[in-house]
Amino acid sequence: MLLQQLVANHDIMMSSGRGFTLVELIVVIIIIGVLAISLVPRFFSAAGSSEYLLREQALAVLRRAQQQAMQCTATNPAICPPVSIRLAADRLGTTTACLNDASHLCITDGSVQLSSQPVNLTELNFDSWGRPVQCQAAGCQIRLQGQVTLSLCLESEGFIHLC
Incomplete structure (x- = not known):
């Protein structure tokens, strides 16, 4: 009984389509890239x-x-x-x-x-x-x-x- 209920809950979770879309992942990667380009030189520069x-x-x-x-x-x-x-x-x-x-x-x-x-x-x-x-x-x-x-x-x- 309990095993059947766990399997049913697992099937429901897998069919609901949870996760990130490809567009969301690309947007996050672009934001991380822009931040890396603008902030990394500040941390590795000895200016001043x-x-x-x-x-x-x-x-x-x-x-x-x-x-x-x-x-x-x-x-x-x-x-x-x-x-x-x-x-x-x-x-x-x-x-x-x-x-x-x-x-x-x-x-x-x-x-x-x-x-x-x-x-x-x-x-x-x-x-x-x-x-x-x-x-x-x-x-x-x-x-x-x-x-x-x-x-x-x-x-x-x-x-x-x-x-």
Whole structure:
């Protein structure tokens, strides 16, 4: 009895013609193709990614220098050497020679150019409150220019953020 009922239900389901038509399948394949053509290059292209990476590294270097200045409040430079960030067109770091070791930080990328506002900003120091000394009037901005232009803002109060 139960077996006969299952067979009858199966026959009814098979005869009702459930499924997709050929037109529906072709439309779905065309939509997937259009999406693939327009979205795949975005995921496999590195356009602008070095600027974003460099901006994050520059943000980390600036915040580390700021933290170091706030943590080390001794007036003796032998105990607490001042931290100075140097800005050039192709690098940002604690030394001019762009050393990367335990006591120096530097970021550089040949495809990205750095510029600043104010234009003559070549060195950046922080006071013991974490405020950038050279940006006391209206704050500073560091621009990273490559395939895209990105910016970092240093407010006069010491807040460093993406802008």
